[in-house]
Amino acid sequence: MKRRVVILGATGSIGESAMRVARALPDRIEIVGLAGRNNIGRLLELGREFPEAVLCAGDESAAERLSRTLGRPVLHGEEGLLTLAALPEADLVLVAIVGTSGLKPALRALETDKDLAVASKEILVMAGELVMATAQKMGGRVLPVDSEHNAIFQCLEGQDPSTVKRLMLTCSGGPFRKAASADLASVTPEQALRHPTWSMGRKITIDSATLFNKGLEMIEAKWLFGMPMDRVDVIVHPQSIVHSLVEFLDGSILAQLGSTDMALPIQYALTYPERFNGPCAPLDLTALGKLEFEAPRTDLFPALDLARRAGTTGGTLPAVLNAANEAAVDAFLAGRLSFPGIWENVARAMDTVPFVEHPTLDQLIEADQAARNIVAS
């Protein structure tokens, strides 16, 4: 079967990997829509490569320039993303926009009978309950692209959910796995952007250094797999070869292994439930030699405990954690905040923004904005 796919965030790191998958599997994947924001040069190249695809740029003037060069209409802005998400000729929408700007388009995709492939973990942290409820109501699938969740998704195939004891998310530990607490105060953006195993966008690379990435992923797992927080664990695995594991009641543990290449989970999400020979290089375990595992250092990285608290409490708290983290990462990258300032600001926002137990989408958006305001101040 050929899947007709829209990619939101096509000009980013996940977008690039998704393009590699699409190029390798032209009989299986047809690109029908592509959205970027500021990287107009890249969007132009993609528009030329996929002449049938509907394009969306960040703003009107960029869309007009692109449209003149390509000789076809180009959408723009939030409205453009929503139109692309609802494209009648699409079967599946891949949301790979950094942050929460992909939330409304993701909901729109489900509401218009499409499957959703989610890379943007932030939207599940902010509004996982709403996204999963919308998918259930509409009968659409939510296919995880994040490598850990894609691994768990694969391990759970054909298993009885009531036999799952716990999910174990693997974590590289980031560049400061062996650091001393005192070292963290002087970490620069340049140091934090050097991830030991994965090459990714800037925001998620900083999240990987603070371990907020893993914290967000704990909450993401809770919603994707309907698992209580106390059965979502984190285990440090510096090689990033075991992408995650599931432990069952009988003591069996299933794991999924593969190269550190996002093309693999993206391909599984886009072609699910089928498997094909794609662009991902095979894994040579003998060349690798050994796989190591250790407990995470929660004393050094408060992100994990903060995320567990947010995921357990629920309501608006995960949205606050997520938004405060996004704002704090921006401030850190701009040189306005220290590295430990990221989790200090997240904790402050979590303690300050008024809590709502069963929020509407508007209340989630309000809590998100309040958290950003606290970090900005």
Ligand code: NDP
């Ligand atoms: P990048 O920063 O590389 O790319 C982000 C993409 O989103 C770009 O295409 C960018 O467009 C677009 N974008 C940013 N803001 C907006 C907006 N407001 N409206 C529309 N488009 C926007 O990020 P990544 O690809 O690394 O990450 C994307 C998502 O996937 C994140 O949520 C991340 O957590 C998740 N993820 C990423 C992994 C990875 O390996 N990179 C692994 C697992 C999850 P432009 O550049 O044109 O401005």
Ligand code: MG
């Ligand atoms: Mg991940």
